[in-house]
Amino acid sequence: MDEKQALSAFAALSQETRLRIVRLLVTAGPDGMPAGAIGEAMDGASSSRMSFHLSHLEQSGLVESRRDGRSIIYSASYPALSGLLEFLMRDCCQGHPAVCSPVVNKLVACCEPAKDATHA
């Protein structure tokens, strides 16, 4: 992820409705959800409002879409999300231990990474 993409992703996540959509889609899993169902989950937001935010999220790369019959199914892009996290840690915070160590320490507990990964 380069700086331009990161700026776009941060802008996408800086809006309450969009942040909620991302949260919802992450929990929904790879199968995703149709736009209409997402709108209902957002306190019944109007379809044009949903479309606005979903296309914003899609342009930022954080979500993906595919058509299924009449519905358009949106799903979270896990690679984009981890790419953003990695950008924030590495490119922006330069892997500074004061920033990253607390996070890694908390996260290894919850995520159980493969212990024998690229860990030179």
Added chain:
Amino acid sequence: MDEKQALSAFAALSQETRLRIVRLLVTAGPDGMPAGAIGEAMDGASSSRMSFHLSHLEQSGLVESRRDGRSIIYSASYPALSGLLEFLMRDCCQGHPAVCSPVVNKLVACCEPAKDATHA
């Protein structure tokens, strides 16, 4: 970090100048830099423009300031940055392995966390 703070932090980082400032201040370390020096590093941005972005960053909690004589010294808030990362991983992505594992795997290599931390 709660959602409101996270939204504000994402908004702060979604602007090129502010992202560059954060990067600069992370590398500058805990001693920070005076506003004028930051402005010079930003292609000689005007003082009012700097003030605008720096107070935006300060309000979001990502940077802190203190007065030193005539200068005001700005420094990165490492806790806020790791708080944001943690929010993104835990609250937003729910610690979803597909998002977090790649990041943690890459980061343990670079950050060398204390192996005996809260790691139930």
Added chain:
DNA sequence: TCCATGTTTCAACGACTCTTGAGATATTGA
């Protein structure tokens, strides 16, 4: 083919963001 359904596109509007330049404020040293 026609209609219903699900979604997008468009125009309009108010609200917010960012930049600029001028002026105000705080601090220091003479």
Added chain:
DNA sequence: TCAATATCTCAAGAGTCGTTGAAACATGGA
């Protein structure tokens, strides 16, 4: 006290963002 330095505050303007409602488009079934 005065002047110089470092920074902030304010007002104005161009631009962007988010919402709304109406209309258009795409798909599937009768």
